[in-house]
Amino acid sequence: xxxxxxxxxxxxxxxxxxxxxxxxxxxxxxxxxxxxxxxxxxxxxxxxxxxxxxxxxxxxxxxxxxxxxxxxxxxxxxxxxxxxxxxxxxxxxxxxxxxxxxxxxxxxxxxxxxxxxxxxxxxxxxxxxxxxxxxxxxxxxxxxxxxxxxxxxxxxxxxxxxxxxxxxxxxxxxxxxxxxxxxxxxxxxxxxxxxxxxxxxxxxxxxxxxxxxxxxxxxxxxxxxxxxxxxxxxxxxxxxxxxxxxxxxxxxxxxxxxxxxxxxxxxxxxxxxxxxxxxxxxxxxxxxxxxxxxxxxxxxxxxxxxxxxxxxxxxxxxxxxxxxxxxxxxxxxxxxxxxxxxxxxxxxxxxxxxxxxxxxxxxxxxxxxxxxxxxxxxxxxxxxxxxxxxxxxxxxxxxxxxxxxxxxxxxxxxxxxxxxxxxxxxxxxxxxxxxxxxxxxxxxxxxxxxxxxxxxxxxxxxxxxxxxxxxxxxxxxxxxxxxxxxxxxxxxxxxxxxxxxxxxxxxxxxxxxxxxxxxxxxxxxxxxxxxxxxxxxxxxxxxxxxxxxxxxxxxxxxxxxxxxxxxxxxxxxxxxxxxxxxxxxxxxx
Numbered sequence: 001x002x003x004x005x006x007x008x009x010x011x012x013x014x015x016x017x018x019x020x021x022x023x024x025x026x027x028x029x030x031x032x033x034x035x036x037x038x039x040x041x042x043x044x045x046x047x048x049x050x051x052x053x054x055x056x057x058x059x060x061x062x063x064x065x066x067x068x069x070x071x072x073x074x075x076x077x078x079x080x081x082x083x084x085x086x087x088x089x090x091x092x093x094x095x096x097x098x099x100x101x102x103x104x105x106x107x108x109x110x111x112x113x114x115x116x117x118x119x120x121x122x123x124x125x126x127x128x129x130x131x132x133x134x135x136x137x138x139x140x141x142x143x144x145x146x147x148x149x150x151x152x153x154x155x156x157x158x159x160x161x162x163x164x165x166x167x168x169x170x171x172x173x174x175x176x177x178x179x180x181x182x183x184x185x186x187x188x189x190x191x192x193x194x195x196x197x198x199x200x201x202x203x204x205x206x207x208x209x210x211x212x213x214x215x216x217x218x219x220x221x222x223x224x225x226x227x228x229x230x231x232x233x234x235x236x237x238x239x240x241x242x243x244x245x246x247x248x249x250x251x252x253x254x255x256x257x258x259x260x261x262x263x264x265x266x267x268x269x270x271x272x273x274x275x276x277x278x279x280x281x282x283x284x285x286x287x288x289x290x291x292x293x294x295x296x297x298x299x300x301x302x303x304x305x306x307x308x309x310x311x312x313x314x315x316x317x318x319x320x321x322x323x324x325x326x327x328x329x330x331x332x333x334x335x336x337x338x339x340x341x342x343x344x345x346x347x348x349x350x351x352x353x354x355x356x357x358x359x360x361x362x363x364x365x366x367x368x369x370x371x372x373x374x375x376x377x378x379x380x381x382x383x384x385x386x387x388x389x390x391x392x393x394x395x396x397x398x399x400x401x402x403x404x405x406x407x408x409x410x411x412x413x414x415x416x417x418x419x420x421x422x423x424x425x426x427x428x429x430x431x432x433x434x435x436x437x438x439x440x441x442x443x444x445x446x447x448x449x450x451x452x453x454x455x456x457x458x459x460x461x462x463x464x465x466x467x468x469x470x471x472x473x474x475x476x477x478x479x480x481x482x483x484x485x486x487x488x489x490x491x492x493x494x495x496x497x498x499x500x501x502x503x504x505x506x507x508x509x510x511x512x513x514x515x516x517x518x519x520x521x522x523x524x525x526x527x528x529x530x531x532x533x534x535x536x537x538x539x540x541x542x543x544x545x546x547x548x549x550x551x552x553x554x555x556x557x558x559x560x561x562x563x564x565x566x567x568x569x570x571x572x573x574x575x576x577x578x579x580x581x582x583x584x585x586x587x588x589x
Contacts, residue, residue: 025160064277066122082115104158125336128169173197176200180200223378232373236379242425246331275333358384395419499565
C-alpha cells in the first residue's frame, strides 16, 4: 500500500487525468481481452472433454444429461463457494452504476468466468458475452477503486472493460465502443471516447494475437443486396421487432415461474431436467448456438439436426417446422438456464434467434416463390442485427457488430433499415430493454440526465429525520404545549400505541389556541391534527419521492414502512444533499 500511495502521489504531480485514463483504458483492454480468451478456451476445453470420447459416441443422450449437471454444479459453486446470486449480469452492472456508485464486488472479476464456463461448457442454452462483460466491467471498476478515482471515472472504466470484452469476443472494436455507450454509459462526451477506443482496440488486438483467425465466427459475404429485396426487408424487420418482444416477455415470464420454486437446489434440478428434455427434441438449443449459425451461413442447414432424434430430416417443409420450433423455444431454454441458477446471458441467444429467423423467413419466401428470391445468408445476418436491436435496445451495436463480422459494409444499408424498424417496433410494445426492464419496474434504472443521476445515488435512509417528538392522539392541549416548549421542531407526528401514524400537528395548527389556558384540558390532539398530504417508504426510489414533494407542494413528508411511522423527510435536506453530491461529482470528474 505504501508503494501504491507513492505512485498515486507521483501520478498526480506528473500525469494528467486525461493521459492517466488513456493508460488505464489500455491496461483494462488488455486484461479484458485475456479474460475473454481464457473464458472461450475454458468453454471449448470442457466441451471437447465431454464430447470427444467413446462414452459420448455410444451414449449421445448425454446431450440431455450434461446441461443438468452444468446447472447443478453452477448452483452449488455460486451458493456455497462464491456465495453470490447470478441472474442477468449486465442488469446487475446497470444497477451498480445507478445505485452503488459504480463499485463492483471484486469477486466478479473471476466468478462469472468460472460459473459461465461450467454452464455453457456443459451445454446451457445461453451465451458468454454477458459474463465476460461483467468480468471486464468488474476489472475496470476495481482498477478505478485501486487508483482512488471518483464515480464518473470508475463508470468510464467499467465501460472500458465492457468495450474490451465485446471487442475481444467478436474481434469488433467499433461494436465494443458503441455497446458500452448504448448500454452502460449514463452520459457521453467526446472526452470519453479516447479511453473507450483504446480499451476496445487493445481487447481486439489481444484476442487476435492469441487466437489468430479462430475468433467466434466470421463470414465473407457471397451474395449482393438487391433493391428488389427492400419490401421483403421491411416486412422482415417488423416481424423481427415482434419476435424481440416475444423473446423479452417470454424470458421474464419463464424466469418468474421458475422463481416460485424457493429451494435453489430444487430449482436447479427442475430447470436442468426441463432443459434436458427440450434439448432431446431440439438439439440446436444445446449451448450458445453459434455452431448452428455457422452451419446456416455455410449453406449446410440440412445438417442442423444431424445429432438429434430428428436425424435424417432434411426436407424443406419439415426443416421449416423444426426451425420454427427452435425459434419459439429458444427464449424458454435460455430463461430456464438462467432462472434455474445457470450463468450466462441473452446476447448470444438474441443473435441465435435472429439468425435462425432470417434463415426461416428467406427459406419460406423461396419455397413459396418456387425459385431462390432471397439470399439466405444475407437474411440470416440481417435477422441477427434486427433481433439484437430489439432485445438489447442497441441498434447501433447490432449494425456495426454484423458489419465487422462480415468484414465489410455491403449490407450496411439493409442492416440499418432492419435495425431501425425492428427497434422501433419493439419499443412500441417494450419501452425498456431486457437488461433494464426489471430495473425500470423498481425505479433503479440508470437515468440519462444528470439531475436524476445525482438523485439516484442519494441514500434516502440517511436523510430520514427521527428526532421529531411524537404525541398521542388522546393527549391534551396542555401536554402538547409542554412538547412544543421542549422541541426545536414545528412538526409533531401523532402516533398510536401500535406505532401507526394517524396525523400530524404543526405550530400553525395550534398558534391561535396554544395560549388559551381554558382549553388546555378540554381539547385533545385528535381534534387539532390533520392528515399529511402524502407519505413515503424508506425503500422508495428518490425520483418517486421528489414527485410526491412536487405534486403535494409539501416541504416535509412522513416515512411509513408497513403501516409503522419511521420519521420525516425534509425537501430542504434532500436539496442540501443533492448540492453536496453534485459538487463532489464535479470535483471528482
